[in-house]
Amino acid sequence: MTHPMPSSAPVSSDAVNALNESERKRIEAKSALFAPPTPVTEDGRRELVGLSREELAEVLTEIGEKPFRAKQLWHWIYHQGVTDFSRMSTIARPLQAKLEKHFIVGRPSLTTQQTSKDDTRKFLFRFRDGQEAETVYIPDRREDRGAVCISSQVGCTLSCTFCHTGTQKLVRNLGAAEIVGQFMAARDSYGEWPSPKGDTPRLLSTIVLMGMGEPLYNYENVAKAMKIIMDGEGIALSRRRITLSTSGVVPMMDRCGDELGINLAISLHAVRNDLRDQLVPLNRKYPIEELMAACHRYPAASNSRRITFEYIMIRDVNDSDAEARELVRLIRGLPAKVNLIPFNPWPGSDFRPSTRERLASFAQIVMDAGYAAPIRMPRGKDILAACGQLKTQSERKRQAESRRNEA
Numbered sequence: 001m002t003h004p005m006p007s008s009a010p011v012s013s014d015a016v017n018a019l020n021e022s023e024r025k026r027i028e029a030k031s032a033l034f035a036p037p038t039p040v041t042e043d044g045r046r047e048l049v050g051l052s053r054e055e056l057a058e059v060l061t062e063i064g065e066k067p068f069r070a071k072q073l074w075h076w077i078y079h080q081g082v083t084d085f086s087r088m089s090t091i092a093r094p095l096q097a098k099l100e101k102h103f104i105v106g107r108p109s110l111t112t113q114q115t116s117k118d119d120t121r122k123f124l125f126r127f128r129d130g131q132e133a134e135t136v137y138i139p140d141r142r143e144d145r146g147a148v149c150i151s152s153q154v155g156c157t158l159s160c161t162f163c164h165t166g167t168q169k170l171v172r173n174l175g176a177a178e179i180v181g182q183f184m185a186a187r188d189s190y191g192e193w194p195s196p197k198g199d200t201p202r203l204l205s206t207i208v209l210m211g212m213g214e215p216l217y218n219y220e221n222v223a224k225a226m227k228i229i230m231d232g233e234g235i236a237l238s239r240r241r242i243t244l245s246t247s248g249v250v251p252m253m254d255r256c257g258d259e260l261g262i263n264l265a266i267s268l269h270a271v272r273n274d275l276r277d278q279l280v281p282l283n284r285k286y287p288i289e290e291l292m293a294a295c296h297r298y299p300a301a302s303n304s305r306r307i308t309f310e311y312i313m314i315r316d317v318n319d320s321d322a323e324a325r326e327l328v329r330l331i332r333g334l335p336a337k338v339n340l341i342p343f344n345p346w347p348g349s350d351f352r353p354s355t356r357e358r359l360a361s362f363a364q365i366v367m368d369a370g371y372a373a374p375i376r377m378p379r380g381k382d383i384l385a386a387c388g389q390l391k392t393q394s395e396r397k398r399q400a401e402s403r404r405n406e407a
């Protein structure tokens with residue numbers, strides 16, 4: 001496949017839009033092939049989590065109820081976190097029973113939950129069709145708040161060579177109910193209901209779409225889920241507290257910025273196309289120049305909302321001083337910060353993490369240029385909650401268990 005436009009030629013914004021539009025259509029058509037199953041229980045009840053407000057009003061109309069009930073239900077589902085219709089005290093008992101008959105307010109079921117020595121908590125959730133994905137809560141070490149890392153797909157189509165998750169084929173996209181459900185179930189685990197309002201501190205205070213999968217290859221479901229989470233009458237998490245991490249699906253970045261306005265993180269990991277082509281093969285389609293141009297266009301970026309560049313530090317591969325200087329050149333003019341992440345070794349990978357000295361020297365060059373460059377040490381190592389290792393280990397564990405059972 002050729003690149004949508006030559007990487008160095010000046011191209012008008014109309015031409016960029018036209019090319020992006022056709023690419024977007026292609027990506028959306030491909031995404032539809034991996035659509036999640038309809039969220040309906042075996043006894044035919046419709047899942048209400050994951051419906052937009054309009055869809056909620058529609059399903060209520062279908063059972064002969066007035067659409068205004070949607071507002072009431074929204075409050076109970078997303079503000080109060082109630083899953084049992086009989087606890088929705090502002091709804092009359094006969095209607096509670098009717099809702100129970102037709103609908104369900106569910107959660108993904110919890111297969112395993114582990115809490116690390118550093119308090120990172122990893123959840124393995126199972127969905128109705130038996131597929132599973134992992135979610136991780138990473139508490140802030142100094143304050144009562146933390147980030148929930150959410151998965152957007154089961155498996156991944158991209159094969160970033162440093163990522164263990166990337167060795168698992170894409171099984172399917174997660175639906176809006178399953179994406180919102182991960183966050184709601186994580187909040188169940190900490191009892192964080194009703195949803196804190198306004199400036200009231202939240203324990204689960206930010207969302208990072210950095211779990212399994214490429215969120216921009218499942219944009220429709222991710223966008224729907226984020227709109228539900230941002231809705232001011234429900235969970236009401238500000239767009240400033242949500243970060244989507246992409247390997248660089250350029251045509252979808254504009255749409256994400258325009259429609260959601262959430263923060264952006266880029267899995268960069270290399271500053272030259274020849275190396276990035278190997279580490280992040282999606283680069284062959286959307287090379288660094290196009291990626292950086294899309295970052296410059298990203299509407300939600302500002303000095304208070306910087307674009308985060310994730311950079312896995314791999315010994316003798318991408319961690320030289322020259323590469324640090326090139327990184328600075330690439331991000332010049334952008335409101336940006338750089339997260340430096342020492343590579344997390346996994347069986348079968350020849351890569352090794354950069355040395356402490358290399359990390360320090362690289363970080364210093366970036367900081368001297370005026371950019372924040374924190375070195376992110378892996379969290380939850382003892383429970384295998386490190387980036388890109390989650391589902392794989394769970395699968396391997398289950399395979400070992402089933403082998404034992406068969407023996």
Ligand code: SF4
Nearest residue numbers: 156158160163166213
């Ligand atoms: S880094 Fe992200 S996009 Fe790349 S293979 Fe891993 S999960 Fe997929």
